[in-house]
Amino acid sequence: MTALLQAINLSRRFGGVQAVSELTFTVNQGEILGLIGPNGAGKSTVFNLLNGVIAPDTGQIIFDGKDITGLPPYTVARHGIARAHQIMQPLLGLSVLENCMVGACFGRENMNLADAREAAREVAQSVGLGDRINALAGSLTTAGKKRLEMARALSAHPKLLLLDEVLAGLNPTEIEHMIETIRGIRKGGITILMIEHVMRAIMSLSDRIVVINLGKRLAEGTPREIAENPEVITAYLGDSKLLATAEEGAP
């Protein structure tokens, strides 16, 4: 297994809050790595550090053999990291196709407009937005906007896809569809790092899971190991469903 992304001793403080503290983990080529933790554990901050939205105070990020620490988000995107946001950020006044074209044009492959149009159309189709291509992004439903976040990130043909709670707010049917979509993306050769609160989903999707709490790494292992880890259960105090759902969901 080769490492695609290494986060080494990442730390970031906001005023009096140590949001991320000496966090180290590795994402291997081709895997789905789950990042979980209680609310406020620092998961989204980790994503912000990885794709350059904020710079770490200390620590290093190595992606695909290159040091990308402190680079701005648009350069990180060019290196091949794409992100679907937890709070959807569609470009409301542009169409679904144009949204995806932005991803394709300015992502890893730096496509021209014509290539981007084709790539965007294919990806929109593959995530199930094929019939809404000319609709304005603002007119999509919540599930549609989630798919658009994903499609837009995928249009860049990234090496690593950061998925930030893409299942939140979806109904059970939509979650099933999305899980299939995520499996499909991995089969297409894209490595995935995902934050998720829907335990059943993350337990069944992930190859490995990293648990963080208060900005620190609490545990790391396969979904089954994580579910049986007493420290993790304490961190999720009261969430006894964790074990139960893990047992039915684990591969």
Place this chain on the structure above:
Amino acid sequence: MPSSISQDVAKAGTFKPQRSFADEIYRHVREPFPWLIVIFTAVVGLAPVVMDDVSLRESLLLAAVYVTLASNLNLMIGYAEYVNFGNIVFFGLGGYIGVYLATSWHVNLVLSVLAGGVCVSALAYLFGRGILGLRGAFFALATIGVNEAIHAFVTNFEPWGGATGIYLSMDAYEPLGGPMSGLWFCYYLLVLVMGLSLLLSYAIKTSKFGLGILAIGQNEDAAAVLGVPTPRYKAIIYAISGFLPAVAGGLYFFKSGIIEPNGAFDLTTSIEAIVMIMLGGAGTITGPVIGAFLYEELRGFLLFSETFSHLQLVLAGALLLIIVLFVPGGLLGWLRARLPWLRKWLQ
């Protein structure tokens, strides 16, 4: 659907169509819209000749200047959604450089005004890298600051005549065959600059760069995460939006025969350009044209009407308020929403 996803995604990753540059050009030539711009420009350029009407020329000349100002400002306000209140600084500074080179150094008029455009764009790029880090109201305030600072500088800059400005003697028009033909020459060039402004708006809107700019206008942070190099793109669009207004400034003030600081850096005109954009429809290409012509009509009416002659700006302000509150898409946005078939023709 699920079974085909992995194949689709994998296929999307390898898709690589080949398109040549000539194909790209051909794609635009087949579109009706650029031709509409060319026809419109030709009609405006020839109308006063055919009608043999000098007052029509003067009124269309002002319209061409307005369209140039509004259309280029629209690149910032309508595309990138950055409100530039001090946009008139491009016009004024370009005017000074153009007029100065043409009169004091006897440089060819076309070269002078182009040099004005290049200098202004270069300055705008440098300023842009600094002030475009600001957002919203802070950026708008900074642009007013830039205009006022350059206004103050020019007022105290002796080579450009300080507060009295530069007056052109009749000799200045000799290279163009005298004042009469000089005026016509300036008119044709200003109409050409207007046409180029519209083609520029079209070219940017249909380009990859333009897609990045529109993305910035919609959500700058999301655009950056998608890979749009936001600081550079913003500075480039700011610089581009200054070029043709600066060229127009050189031609306009050369034609007027005088340039002085209060006329060149008048914030009122900045605000009028914003009214034109909002009136016609921000973010569209045709909107600023319609807005500019309507506003010039309205302004002419108000200036000559006994009741309203002192209320022109008051009414412009009220008009802006009404548009922003009730018709944020402007006239064109309103029409396009109701008549979808218009979209192909009025972009």
